[in-house]
Structures are given as structure tokens and as C-alpha cells.
Amino acid sequence: MLQAALARGTAGRRSVFEVFGRRLPGARRYGVVAGTGRLLDAIEKFRFDDDSLAFLERAQVVDAPTLEWLSGYRFSGDVWGYGEGDAYFPNSPVLVVEASFAEAVVLETLALSVLNFDSAVATAASRMTTAAGRRPCIEMGSRRAHEQAAVAAARAAYIAGFAASSNLEAGRSFGVPTRGTSAHSFTLLHDTERDAFTAQVDSLGKGTTLLVDTYDVAEAVQLGVEIAGSSLGAVRLDSGDLLSMAAEVRQQLDSLGATETKIVVTSDLDEHAIAALAAAPVDGYGVGTALVTGAGTPTAGLVYKLVAREDDDGRLVSVEKKSSGKVSHGGRKYALRRLGARGFAEAEVIGVGRPPDDDGRGAADRPLLVPLIRDGEVVGREPLDAARDRHRRAREELPPTALQLSRGGPAIPTHWEERT
Structure with a gap:
């Protein structure tokens, strides 16, 4: 795609990609965003070094002009996303990437591999800590996962309320408390x-x-x-x-x-x-296999789709996939969580083209997208405990039905506000 777009002259078109899930995995009532901090670190370091370029050339994956472009790759666009630890629902714009098509398209696998795994583990972990109540849960699943995934799982579980991990690398890399x-x-x-x-x-x-x-x-x-x-x-x-x-x-x-x-x-x-x-x-639970495999749902099912791009006149226009069963919703998205008078979430409101308005009926509705990268520079890095605190607050904000462990629909509906 990159090579063809470069040759066609469309690779530089301003584009908006979005990470979202069409449904919640495992018929659960909410999902948990996790992996954002890891993704920011990965994007910041994402480069094509000499060895990578040599392989692409040797295997004839791309042509010489594309190799030249990749040799200078550094993401210089903007990224917004739900704060790590927050809850999400079907069609929530969990991550919004705005850059040239060329810069944004090569991030797809990176973004999805991080967010899909970490969010699946965090969603399972949140259900486990809900079931445990005040009793602590310890992550003990390293022997049931890939060695690098085990570290990511420990981090995601801590965000969703686990008290500690038996994985010492998670302690060294991310400050997760360790026990064994x-x-x-x-x-x-x-x-x-x-x-x-x-x-x-x-x-x-x-x-x-x-x-x-x-x-x-x-x-x-x-x-x-x-x-x-x-x-x-x-x-x-x-x-x-x-x-x-x-x-x-x-x-x-x-x-x-x-x-x-x-x-x-x-x-x-x-x-x-x-x-x-x-x-x-x-007095406490040690959880292993079920946790690091998402309790039967090892991926969050998130996708990375182009939802808007620049036209020949320089205007940003909506684009969307319309094939049966996998329809996407075009347009640059904004989101807020609509809160009722008692402070409980009532709906996920997604504005297309501009932010949705607070309806003024209950508690102040909460905007969900926060800046993560601006002009290629990370601006949304935060301590892991901030994500952990955000998850606690987000879960307390959900209606009581969200905490049921039985299979069911999303705890709150998703509403659209189309704007031009």
C-alpha cells in the first residue's frame, strides 16, 4: 500500500485512522483500554534500521523509492485516545491517528498488536477484581504466555486492579509491585x-x-x-x-x-x-492462565480503519467501508460519556465532525479523548498508577449492571451525533 501510494502521489494525503471495536469481546458489558503507555513508547522508537531495510531490499518487498522513504521514517502526526484504564464500548474511538497516509498506515499492526492484547487482559482482569471485591488478586500467569506478552499482561492486570504480579520484569520495567x-x-x-x-x-x-x-x-x-x-x-x-x-x-x-x-x-x-x-x-487470589489469555477472549477485536482523508481541494472528507457485516462509520470522531444526575454513565456519545455537546441534564458529561502525541512528540505519557486510578473511577461510574459476570449486551448504548 505504501509503495503504491508513494508512486501515485497520494501517500502524503492527510488521513485520519481510528481504532475501535465493532462489538465487545466475549459478550461482556464493557471493555477496558490498556496498552496506551506501551504504544506511545513503541511509536516514539519506531524506525526502520539498516538491518530492516536490508531485509526489505533483499526479499524484494518494496522498491528503492519506498526504501528511501522508510529510511527516514519518524512519526510526525497527532494521536488522541481514551485515557488508559478507561472503559470503552462498541464503536468507541479508542485511538485516533491523524497524519499523512504513509506515516499512519505503517502503524496499523503495531497499534493493534499492543492494544488488542493489553485491552483483552485488562478487561478480563477488571471482571476478576470486581468478583474479588476487597480481596487482592495477584497475577501469576507468566508460565502460560509468550515471555514478552507475560510482562505486558502483568502491566495490564495492574491497571485493572490487580495488586501485584509474580513477574519480576514487570516490576523492573513498569513498577508493578511483585509478590510470589x-x-x-x-x-x-x-x-x-x-x-x-x-x-x-x-x-x-x-x-x-x-x-x-x-x-x-x-x-x-x-x-x-x-x-x-x-x-x-x-x-x-x-x-x-x-x-x-x-x-x-x-x-x-x-x-x-x-x-x-x-x-x-x-x-x-x-x-x-x-x-x-x-x-x-x-484472603487473596493468585490468577494465571485465565488472566493472560483474556479469560477465553484473548483479543479485544479492535480494528484500525481509515475514516477520513484529504481530497484534491485540501478538505477532509469522510470515508467508510460499506461491505456487509463489517461496516465502518466514517468521519473524524469525538466522544464523551453521558452521565446522569447520580453520576452514573448513561450512554457513549460519539460526535462526527465535532465534539458532542453536554446535554446539561445531569452531572457534567465527561470528554473521553485526550491528546497523546502532538506533531510527533509524546505529550500523554503518565505514571502507571494514573491509569490504575482512572480505571477505578471509570468502573465506579458505570451502572451496576455493568459489573454482572453473565454474558450480555453493553452496559450503556452508543449514540451518534452527526455534524458537518
Whole structure:
């Protein structure tokens, strides 16, 4: 596309691309935008180095004029987007890229690969932290994902309310708090469970978390309290009927005087399993496979479409795809979240051509698009905790039906305001 547009003389036309989803993945009631910070870093560094250009030339992917153009590539346009951590709905303009066609079109795969994965994980994570209530969730899915995706997943989960991750690279790269526990292999390494627990407590202190289901759970709990005393930090359950087992372990810990020792559960948890444990005396959840695979929906289904471009007279005109089943809505978009008198979201309002107006009926409607890149310079970089706080506020703003875990339609409708 780039080569042909350069040859035709249309590559420099001012263009507007938009990232949006035609529907919410997995029949969920809202989605969560994540990956924005990673995408900004990636766009800022996006270049075609000598090795890349040499490959394109050797494989005859593009011609010499296109190689010359790519050799000087640096994005110099503008990008707006929903703030990271915010909720989104069908047709929400999650990201708006305005630049020449040539500069914007080569960002498609980069933008979608980041936003689709991170938003899928964050959406699943938000449902899990909703189900968990005040109990903390720990991300523990690195062994179930690509090594780089695992780091991105930990970051996305933290935005959506997870308390920590077992992925140390996520801590190093993004400041995500890190936590972890021992594995069954540590217990099996030692001659006895007593030896294993003693080694762990001696090295890590009495506040450590002991894995108690390698052999007999009741015996392990007894042994753990005997070694660490009533100040034992926590025990972890990783198998069996977690609901009944947690109740039995809580009763045993209390009878031993370890009333402050916490119970952490793992073992293929998802949002539904977490919700089912709401009545159990559990203090935290470790979530792995379901989280890093989007709880069955591993992509957010976002697309990157041209919605407006410059005509021969220099005017920006709307363009849209009209084929059956994959219709896009043309025009430069603006968006706000319409809020009712009690501050709950009532609709996603998308203006075409100009921002929609506050209807003045309830709380002040909230504009959703924020500047991210201006003239090629990143202006929207923010601390990860800002995205985490935004998600908390956005979720509190949604109507209560949005937090239901059953399959259903979007929690709020999308309304269009056509302007010229």
C-alpha cells in the first residue's frame, strides 16, 4: 500500500485512522483500554534500521523509492485516545491517528498488536477484581504466555486492579509491585516437609507464605504453625475443593492461634471461580492462565480503519467501508460519556465532525479523548498508577449492571451525533 501510494502521489494525503471495536469481546458489558503507555513508547522508537531495510531490499518487498522513504521514517502526526484504564464500548474511538497516509498506515499492526492484547487482559482482569471485591488478586500467569506478552499482561492486570504480579520484569520495567510464593518443587526437593518449611521460614521470615497442599493439608498447616508460630504470614492452597478446604484450614488456623495468618488460593481461577469463593474465608487470589489469555477472549477485536482523508481541494472528507457485516462509520470522531444526575454513565456519545455537546441534564458529561502525541512528540505519557486510578473511577461510574459476570449486551448504548 505504501509503495503504491508513494508512486501515485497520494501517500502524503492527510488521513485520519481510528481504532475501535465493532462489538465487545466475549459478550461482556464493557471493555477496558490498556496498552496506551506501551504504544506511545513503541511509536516514539519506531524506525526502520539498516538491518530492516536490508531485509526489505533483499526479499524484494518494496522498491528503492519506498526504501528511501522508510529510511527516514519518524512519526510526525497527532494521536488522541481514551485515557488508559478507561472503559470503552462498541464503536468507541479508542485511538485516533491523524497524519499523512504513509506515516499512519505503517502503524496499523503495531497499534493493534499492543492494544488488542493489553485491552483483552485488562478487561478480563477488571471482571476478576470486581468478583474479588476487597480481596487482592495477584497475577501469576507468566508460565502460560509468550515471555514478552507475560510482562505486558502483568502491566495490564495492574491497571485493572490487580495488586501485584509474580513477574519480576514487570516490576523492573513498569513498577508493578511483585509478590510470589514457593512451588511444590521446593517442598519435594527436601527430605521432609518440615525441612522445606524450616528452610523457607529461616530464610524469608515468619511472614512468608507456605504452600500446604503438596501432601496432607491438615498436617502441613499444623507443621507450618509449629515452625513459624502464630505469626505465620499465609498459607497457599493450589488444588482440591477450594471452598470447603479454605473453611477447614481457616478453622484449623484459628484453633492453633494463627488467627492473622491469611489464606491464598490458586488453581486455574477465573472471574467465575473467584465469585464462587466469595463466601469462603479466603484472603487473596493468585490468577494465571485465565488472566493472560483474556479469560477465553484473548483479543479485544479492535480494528484500525481509515475514516477520513484529504481530497484534491485540501478538505477532509469522510470515508467508510460499506461491505456487509463489517461496516465502518466514517468521519473524524469525538466522544464523551453521558452521565446522569447520580453520576452514573448513561450512554457513549460519539460526535462526527465535532465534539458532542453536554446535554446539561445531569452531572457534567465527561470528554473521553485526550491528546497523546502532538506533531510527533509524546505529550500523554503518565505514571502507571494514573491509569490504575482512572480505571477505578471509570468502573465506579458505570451502572451496576455493568459489573454482572453473565454474558450480555453493553452496559450503556452508543449514540451518534452527526455534524458537518
